[in-house]
Amino acid sequence: MPSPRGTTHSLKKPEERGTRLQDNLLAWYAAHARDLPWRRTRDPYRTLVAEVMLQQTGVGRVLPKYEQFLQRFPTLEALASAPVAEVIRTWAPLGYNRRAVYLSRAAIAVIEKHGGAIPQEPELLRRLPGIGPYTASAIACFAFGQDEPVVDTNIRRVLVRLLLGARDPRTVSAREVTGLARQVLPRGRAAEWSQALMDIGAGLCARDRPSCSLCPARPRCAAAPSFLKQPPAPRRVAESRPYYGSPRYFRGRIVEALRSREAVQGLTMAALGPHIKEGYAVEDEPWLLDLLKGLARDGLVRLAAERVVLP
């Protein structure tokens, strides 16, 4: 599966071999890679499912859901032909339920516009619902083996520290980070490389407490000297609004209520309300209706004949 070694260092003298950043990190990865189920396949459909699940959802929470979802929807065709309601049900409890809707729509779009074959080019992948810059390049690279730079928050942080030093990764533009990523990408080994950077970002190059002394990139890292003296300043928290009681919270409650067995035929607002809010009363109906309209816009519920139901 892994391609032959790149030739980028073939002109270097023998004694310099193994001293390149890429060689160090790829060797470290060969010994320390996390054994994750989506790394055991290059099937584009399985890769697509994994990458969408991993959007803003930690590895530990995707792990138990991944195989279960694939068992329920083993192929792209199975996913495309399933009712969206089933996809939304199976999606729980990953959160960001719109992803389930997008994933369903993406499967349908692949059938209708690409003859059932997930496209290889990032520009084409990017046009599928729910697939942005990260997911498009991840599929192109991990499933199709393209030398495509992949940039997620982990890789962004690692590359910025490695190449630009101890500064806030968020202050670097996406364009610049992608440029850096492309610049250091080892030809022919891009998938291993990006996954190595992800593992380093997740396990060693932590946001607040980087373990520079354990890091294979330390000798080449622009930020390590600084961090070894003093860890990075903890990120200042943006004033976060309370989650409980927020529209987001109630949206989640609504979708969760509709997932239940009793709600397969849908629920009236009067029946739904008490499931959502303590002490729900008729005067709360406009409030609930607003939430439902938002969910309907997102394709997460359908409003029909006095009833609310998963689409």
Place this chain on the structure above:
DNA sequence: AAAGCGGGGAC
């Protein structure tokens, strides 16, 4: 550029 979108687990 900024807001909105979930929810389980770590602390």
Place this chain on the structure above:
DNA sequence: GTCCCAGCTTT
């Protein structure tokens, strides 16, 4: 209780 996490879409 607060904060985090392999982003994307819409305004």
